Amino acid sequence: MKLPTKGMISHREALLKAEHSIAKIKETVSKDLSRQKYHFMAPAYWINDPNGLIFYKGEYHLFYQHYPYGSRWGAMHWGHAKSKDLIHWEHLPIALAPSEPYDLHDRGGCFSGCAVDDNGVLTLLYTGTILIEDGQVIQTQCLATSEDGITFEKFEGNPVIPGPPEDGSVDFRDPKVWKHGELWYMVVGSRKDNTGKALLYKSPDLRAWEYGGVLAESDGTMGYMWECPDFFPLGGRHVLMFSPMGMGNRTTIYLVGDMDYETGKFTWDTMGDIDHGYEYYAPQSFLDGKGRRVIIAWLNAWDWMPWFKDFGPTEKNHWCGAMSAPRTVELDTDGRLRFAPVEELKVLRREHVRLENTIISPGADVLPKYAASDCVEIIAEFQLAGCTAEEIGFVLRSSTDGTQRTMLVYHLPTNELRFDRNQSDGWSEGVPSVILERSGEESLKFHIFIDTCVVEVYTDHYRTVMTNNIYPDPGSIHMEVFSTGGQVTLSSIDIWKLCSAW
Known part of the structure; x- marks a missing residue:
């Protein structure tokens, strides 16, 4: 040729x-x-x-x-x-x-x-x-x-x-x-x-x-x-x-x-x-x-x-x-x-917030405002035995008025985990989802990493991972844990603000 x-x-x-x-x-x-x-x-x-x-x-x-x-x-x-x-x-x-x-x-x-x-x-x-x-x-x-x-x-x-x-x-x-x-x-x-x-x-x-x-x-x-x-x-x-x-x-x-x-x-x-x-x-x-x-x-x-x-x-x-x-x-x-x-990511951890045995009810705000950041690591465990909620999850990278927000939602009746970014930024769209491999009584654990425009979610004992880009305004940094249709016990949640690697 x-x-x-x-x-x-x-x-x-x-x-x-x-x-x-x-x-x-x-x-x-x-x-x-x-x-x-x-x-x-x-x-x-x-x-x-x-x-x-x-x-x-x-x-x-x-x-x-x-x-x-x-x-x-x-x-x-x-x-x-x-x-x-x-x-x-x-x-x-x-x-x-x-x-x-x-x-x-x-x-x-x-x-x-x-x-x-x-x-x-x-x-x-x-x-x-x-x-x-x-x-x-x-x-x-x-x-x-x-x-x-x-x-x-x-x-x-x-x-x-x-x-x-x-x-x-x-x-x-x-x-x-x-x-x-x-x-x-x-x-x-x-x-x-x-x-x-x-x-x-x-x-x-x-x-x-x-x-x-x-x-x-x-x-x-x-x-x-x-x-x-x-x-x-x-x-x-x-x-x-x-x-x-x-x-x-x-x-x-x-x-x-x-x-x-x-x-x-x-x-x-x-x-x-x-x-x-x-x-x-x-x-x-x-x-x-x-x-x-x-x-x-x-x-x-x-x-x-x-x-x-x-x-x-x-x-x-x-x-x-x-x-x-x-x-x-x-x-x-x-x-x-x-x-x-990788364990090396722990070197980025700075300010730390921990809550234990916290009841999550519809409409309740449980996370302290000072935990908000555009760069965080979250490790959370929900106790599902005795849970009356239909859905539980996280509001991530939210604006103060809630017009920008990313939703991580677990639907208990179907074991479906959804990542809803339709209100994340005015640009992103789509709701990727996955059915988790777990029993209804087993506790539900999440390990989440947030950077300025990406969210990486680990669950199912690290067998299920979900990664998505979002592009919220720099000031949209608030987050919350939520439930709908009933209550759930948040056994523990650890939140670390992460420093820049550059």
Whole structure:
């Protein structure tokens, strides 16, 4: 195939140009009151998928899809940051920019991928996207390396996988690589005949790759394209995560099963949702220095959602997108997965409010006004034995007059949990919901994190998580616990105001 050459500049020139664009606007962006206080963001402009998550030489590295010239999606670069604790991040120079025939297309660029430690060399594998002369889009897999963990050189032999196999299609992207025994393995997301697939490759050196077949594919109910697949061992089994296109509001799926490296087949028996909210996409995992499997995702989703209007009102403020708080992944006793916020988030806790054995009645205000904030952590437990209420829950990020408010509502007769943001801000809409797996007499626990424009809700012993963006006015910071139709006992509630990580 003939690759385009028009407009090519060196990789170094492309990186310097991108850095200059960010430098011109980042101070203005930093003053925006809607900026997140502890969820990771780029210094300015657009970000989406997390890439290259890795614990490397004692530090956490986060790469991410980045367009450094505007707050809408464009030719993808790889932004880069590092941290010692997963909470406080140091921005580093942009790691990858479109500059070569295999990644130069202005509506493509350096797509998502991963990072590995190859005998001390930090190595990135990513999808290069090009548009050739006949108008056809080609997606290939490429490699770049760094000796210092900051400056990356693209491999002269790129692309290391020049195109999809017969089992795939032109949608062929988002490589995730791991080592098993003496070989490296790669899973790539693809599709064929409107069936989502995860394709398997293997290599002795990360450069010469042999196709190993279809690792797993949709049974007809799991979407027409599998984006950002991730595959890892956990608790004696294996997990395949991916973001399926064509499944409505189901943005992140996991499958638990067993891997046969002889046949290259993954056989699964358990399926679940990583998150039940509207904005949690493309989670990527890594194994950290403590032996934990940790995931981080993009706090947004693409435009096949029926409630899609745009990617958020922050676009006018020269930024768009953020990352979720890091979560651990654990295998539960019944084969399902549990997702809990990393313990490092506790470092953000400041002023603390605690109430115990509090009766919640319709119309009652029980939380002290000084607990209000746009940046809080809440741990609450409701005693449902003897409860007479029909619905219980929280009013979050409310204005003084109640015209702006976000409602987290648990309906006792059906075990349904709803996140109602129709009055959150005049922009957001939709009511994601999930049926909790619990008995009527069991106490109900919530662990909630609120930042300026995102709410992450954990419940069901961390087996159910719901993440949604909201964009209330900065002054809409009030919250309350409520019940309707009767009373409930709030066994305990702990509220911490959280400090900024920046």
